[in-house]
Amino acid sequence: MKVENIVFRYSSADSGRPALNLELLELPRSGCHALLGPNGCGKTTLLKILAGFLVPESGRVEGNEDGVLVHQHPYLLSASVFNNVAYGLKVRRISKKEIEQRVDAELERWGLSELRNRHCMHLSGGERQRTAIARAMVLNPAILLLDEPTASIDPDNVTHMEGLIDEVIKAGTAVVFSTHHVDFAYRVADSINRMHHGRIVATPENVISGSVVDRDEGFNIFDAAGTRIHCPGRDGDFKRIVFSANDVILLREKINSSARNVLDSTVVSLEAEGQNVIVGLNCGFDFRVRVSSDSAEELKLQSGDNIYALLKSSSIRQY
Amino acid sequence: MDGAFVQAIKLLISLDKETYFIAGTSLRFALSSTLLSAIISLPIGVLLGLSNFRGRRSIIAVLNTLMAMPTVVIGLFVYSLISRQGSLGYLGLLFNPPAIIIGQTVLAFPIIASMVNTSIGRLDGNLRETLVTLGAGRTRIFFTILWEARFSLVTALLAGFGRVIGEVGVSMMLGGNIRWWTRTITTTISLETSKGQFELALALGIVLMVIAFIVNFITHWTVKHES
Numbered sequence: 001m002k003v004e005n006i007v008f009r010y011s012s013a014d015s016g017r018p019a020l021n022l023e024l025l026e027l028p029r030s031g032c033h034a035l036l037g038p039n040g041c042g043k044t045t046l047l048k049i050l051a052g053f054l055v056p057e058s059g060r061v062e063g064n065e066d067g068v069l070v071h072q073h074p075y076l077l078s079a080s081v082f083n084n085v086a087y088g089l090k091v092r093r094i095s096k097k098e099i100e101q102r103v104d105a106e107l108e109r110w111g112l113s114e115l116r117n118r119h120c121m122h123l124s125g126g127e128r129q130r131t132a133i134a135r136a137m138v139l140n141p142a143i144l145l146l147d148e149p150t151a152s153i154d155p156d157n158v159t160h161m162e163g164l165i166d167e168v169i170k171a172g173t174a175v176v177f178s179t180h181h182v183d184f185a186y187r188v189a190d191s192i193n194r195m196h197h198g199r200i201v202a203t204p205e206n207v208i209s210g211s212v213v214d215r216d217e218g219f220n221i222f223d224a225a226g227t228r229i230h231c232p233g234r235d236g237d238f239k240r241i242v243f244s245a246n247d248v249i250l251l252r253e254k255i256n257s258s259a260r261n262v263l264d265s266t267v268v269s270l271e272a273e274g275q276n277v278i279v280g281l282n283c284g285f286d287f288r289v290r291v292s293s294d295s296a297e298e299l300k301l302q303s304g305d306n307i308y309a310l311l312k313s314s315s316i317r318q319y
Numbered sequence: 320m321d322g323a324f325v326q327a328i329k330l331l332i333s334l335d336k337e338t339y340f341i342a343g344t345s346l347r348f349a350l351s352s353t354l355l356s357a358i359i360s361l362p363i364g365v366l367l368g369l370s371n372f373r374g375r376r377s378i379i380a381v382l383n384t385l386m387a388m389p390t391v392v393i394g395l396f397v398y399s400l401i402s403r404q405g406s407l408g409y410l411g412l413l414f415n416p417p418a419i420i421i422g423q424t425v426l427a428f429p430i431i432a433s434m435v436n437t438s439i440g441r442l443d444g445n446l447r448e449t450l451v452t453l454g455a456g457r458t459r460i461f462f463t464i465l466w467e468a469r470f471s472l473v474t475a476l477l478a479g480f481g482r483v484i485g486e487v488g489v490s491m492m493l494g495g496n497i498r499w500w501t502r503t504i505t506t507t508i509s510l511e512t513s514k515g516q517f518e519l520a521l522a523l524g525i526v527l528m529v530i531a532f533i534v535n536f537i538t539h540w541t542v543k544h545e546s
Binding site: 048051 | 443445446448449451452453454455456459463466467
């Protein structure tokens, strides 16, 4: 999906700051992508543009076909769970038998079989959310757009929602969701797009997936693609570590230091960014480091070079 | 007067042909005009409730004004259209059942359209987007929205029906109170009372009260069900 030079205002009379003003945002049509930001930053507006409900006054949107949006507070039809999930299929004039098979399979997948005939008026917040997701997923969409998926469920069900999103991705559907819930975004999303005042704010961050495999001397040992990273010792089942591209120091030679992580890496890309250079590295997983152009020149960085990356454990956040 | 009341009850119990014919005529006219009015006002009410076009507020203001329009004024307008000199005079509708049905349709229209607009406007703002995202076309969206607002719509239709079943101005001016033809409950009550003959008027009054009670009962039930 590609959103280019989008400007959107809710009222044409509103000549002030637009609700959305994006130069460029590219999201792969696979995996899970978060739009993270405070209320009023334009997340929902962007989702509605991706869903085709809102038309921007300028700019282009590409690759957003076959997306289904699930609202923050989903509207369920005044009917049973079954009939809600079946609605999109009925619209497509699919045979009654096939509708029944597909809906029942979908209800099973989302743990809603027991609620099949229950009227939606009698569902809890979490059940409503699951019904809305099942109703969208029964259509096998290419993209599922979720507006604040954790907003109408209690904190205990947030972990459950993470599982639901994993399930959607396993089914081959890409997920784009908006949230202001930082922990949730980092735990679930493959890419984080921070938004502020209707714009995407560049985040020089590295989000690395993996799991905590050990705890040692007050540190969590996080395994990411075979590389072990020392992280601050905290309890929890963490799935992601995050560190800033500014918090990594590059060294030509390995030295003794207080930093717990010295990552033996290979330079894979070099990209100029004003006075700085973004260095793409791989140490088993890919990550980026921002250095000044002068430093890059002094280190004589080139693609394919072997280099050490120093990362303090205290610079790492775990989700 | 006590005697008249007893006579009225007797008319009802003995299934007096004229009493029930008049009641049937009133019901027939009121149901026909409510149905006709519903066909016109449902799409308009839904359109007003869903869209935000220029002039929408003015239309709603006009509808609200028309809701309070005296029945004799509506009768007068329709009369001027369908009387011999009127532009529709050649159809020969005056003092015939269609004339009353047209007048009552005009009477019920602003009530039903305005109430439909309000009930559609009260529906969750996400409903339409939900239907669009699930792939529904315009016609499907229209009927799903009507279904979602069904209890409010029933209330709107009953309000329209209540307005026309109890009106006297339109029926009198456009129907002419012709026996076995255009005589309705209200025109009969008006005529019989002025003649000092209360039996039939009272009997029909009771029928009207029963209809009003049934309408109110259904309205009450639908409102309760909706909430």
